[in-house]
Amino acid sequence: MTDARALGRLDPALVISDIDRRIFGGFVEHLGRHVYDGIFEPQHPLADDAGFRTDVIALVRELGVSTIRYPGGNFVSGYRWEDGVGPVDRRPRRLDLAWHATETNEVGLHEFQDWLDKVGSELMLAVNLGTRGTQEALDLLEYANTSVKTALTDERAANGRPQPFGVKMWCLGNEMDGWWQLGHRSASDYGKLASRTAKGMRQLDPSIELVVCGSSGRTMPTFGAWEREVLEHTLDDVDFISCHAYYQEHDGDAQEFLASGVDMAKFIEEVVATADHVAAARKSDKRIMISFDEWNVWYLSKWQEQAATYGPDDWPIAPRQLEDQYNALDAVVFGDLLITLLQHSDRVRSASLAQLVNVIAPIMTEPGGSAWRQTTFYPFSLTSRLGHGRALRLPVEAGTFESDRFGAVARVNAVATVDADGASVFLVNRSTTDAASLHIDLAPLIAALGRDVSIVETHLLHDDDLYAANTLEEPERVGVRPFPHAVDESSVLSFTLPPVSWAALRLE
Numbered sequence: 001m002t003d004a005r006a007l008g009r010l011d012p013a014l015v016i017s018d019i020d021r022r023i024f025g026g027f028v029e030h031l032g033r034h035v036y037d038g039i040f041e042p043q044h045p046l047a048d049d050a051g052f053r054t055d056v057i058a059l060v061r062e063l064g065v066s067t068i069r070y071p072g073g074n075f076v077s078g079y080r081w082e083d084g085v086g087p088v089d090r091r092p093r094r095l096d097l098a099w100h101a102t103e104t105n106e107v108g109l110h111e112f113q114d115w116l117d118k119v120g121s122e123l124m125l126a127v128n129l130g131t132r133g134t135q136e137a138l139d140l141l142e143y144a145n146t147s148v149k150t151a152l153t154d155e156r157a158a159n160g161r162p163q164p165f166g167v168k169m170w171c172l173g174n175e176m177d178g179w180w181q182l183g184h185r186s187a188s189d190y191g192k193l194a195s196r197t198a199k200g201m202r203q204l205d206p207s208i209e210l211v212v213c214g215s216s217g218r219t220m221p222t223f224g225a226w227e228r229e230v231l232e233h234t235l236d237d238v239d240f241i242s243c244h245a246y247y248q249e250h251d252g253d254a255q256e257f258l259a260s261g262v263d264m265a266k267f268i269e270e271v272v273a274t275a276d277h278v279a280a281a282r283k284s285d286k287r288i289m290i291s292f293d294e295w296n297v298w299y300l301s302k303w304q305e306q307a308a309t310y311g312p313d314d315w316p317i318a319p320r321q322l323e324d325q326y327n328a329l330d331a332v333v334f335g336d337l338l339i340t341l342l343q344h345s346d347r348v349r350s351a352s353l354a355q356l357v358n359v360i361a362p363i364m365t366e367p368g369g370s371a372w373r374q375t376t377f378y379p380f381s382l383t384s385r386l387g388h389g390r391a392l393r394l395p396v397e398a399g400t401f402e403s404d405r406f407g408a409v410a411r412v413n414a415v416a417t418v419d420a421d422g423a424s425v426f427l428v429n430r431s432t433t434d435a436a437s438l439h440i441d442l443a444p445l446i447a448a449l450g451r452d453v454s455i456v457e458t459h460l461l462h463d464d465d466l467y468a469a470n471t472l473e474e475p476e477r478v479g480v481r482p483f484p485h486a487v488d489e490s491s492v493l494s495f496t497l498p499p500v501s502w503a504a505l506r507l508e
């Protein structure tokens with residue numbers, strides 16, 4: 001193991017952007033044990049009067065999630081929102097074709113909003129543009145956001161909400177480029193539908209913000225062309241285009257997996273370039289923002305194996321699906337993805353960690369039993385709590401490693417934030433072999449603040465066993481711990497990051 005010496009500079013002049021808190025969003029889909037037996041388990045000893053688990057509510061609050069996208073995902077492309085409102089005992093059971101399950105509709109819009117009020121997060125709604133169209137989207141918008149008395153708003157009031165939900169962000173469908181999506185269509189067909197629907201929705205409520213579907217991954221064969229064509233139809237109608245990305249370790253190649261942040265950065269930059277190209281060709285100054293509304297580590301191949309075992313008559317209720325167990329390595333990659341989002345916060349104005357509970361989630365639950373934090377919980381909760389105000393570039397020269405896909409990749413990746421009370425630094429050591437001795441010059445920060453700073457919190461996520469994980473039996477196997485550091489008389493902060501580690505520091 002060699003020791004890479006790295007120099008960096010914490011300078012409030014290196015502004016990327018003010019951070020939109022919606023970058024710390026989450027995503028709840030009707031999928032597996034996410035809603036049922038996850039957030040909603042009326043028989044659980046810790047359930048409240050509405051059937052929601054209070055231990056899960058406490059963990060979601062601790063995670064610090066700003067907005068929550070709902071109700072899908074693939075699920076939304078076959079969903080009838082009306083099934084989820086009105087008296088629960090009259091709600092229909094439906095087949096969920098996306099996940100080969102039975103949907104009981106016990107939880108719908110009203111119950112979910114009640115839960116959001118408890119966790120302190122804001123609703124972001126997706127409309128079904130897979131099996132449905134403009135009229136159903138308009139009905140949902142009227143039901144949710146209109147205060148004028150109409151048949152739909154009377155129904156809402158009768159269902160317990162006289163006041164509108166006031167949903168600000170709306171997704172125009174989900175992953176419409178994907179062959180697996182119900183109602184999947186071409187960029188041209190989707191672009192026209194999204195434009196018509198967006199125009200109608202704005203006629204009804206001009207204050208909403210709209211997200212059009214970008215590609216469901218950078219490796220999609222239509223990536224790039226899809227964004228261009230969809231935006232040619234919708235540039236004037238929408239505010240955001242979505243990006244979705246999931247990463248996993250392939251064939252035990254941890255070093256290549258640790259380059260995932262580079263892929264995410266390229267993805268963002270390519271979508272920004274495409275959106276700006278469409279605007280330039282139209283002589284428009286409009287800047288489309290990115291809603292990175294699905295991102296995470298996901299061992300997709302495990303789900304594909306499970307899906308292949310379902311027979312034609314298997315339509316289970318709340319089956320165990322996508323219950324990935326995250327290890328220390330996954331958490332380091334995950335922390336790097338958060339750093340990457342902050343590094344692009346001038347254009348990524350919203351992002352949703354997919355997902356929250358039990359389904360590729362930072363929080364796991366056992367029916368009738370405990371709830372615990374996965375390894376990925378820690379980078380998210382710390383970045384959300386400490387990373388506010390403005391994002392700053394934090395250039396660090398710590399050498400590179402060779403990636404099969406990306407060539408020379410920086411070993412250390414870092415970003416900082418500055419706010420009224422101080423600053424925070426987030427770093428990842430992506431090397432599987434080399435520790436990094438870091439020296440960060442705090443003088444520019446001290447000069448800008450006009451006062452000295454001290455380190456008030458340090459958090460290191462690292463485990464000598466990259467594959468160590470938190471489980472029902474051992475829920476606190478992997479966590480974060482403080483780490484040694486020193487600031488010398490020239491205001492240079494020094495510390496060492498072990499290989500494959502993620503760290504956060506708070507200066508006040």
Ligand code: AHR
Nearest residue numbers: 029073074075174175354
């Ligand atoms: O998050 C799991 C699934 O991944 C979502 O339903 C879908 O949008 C994506 O393919």
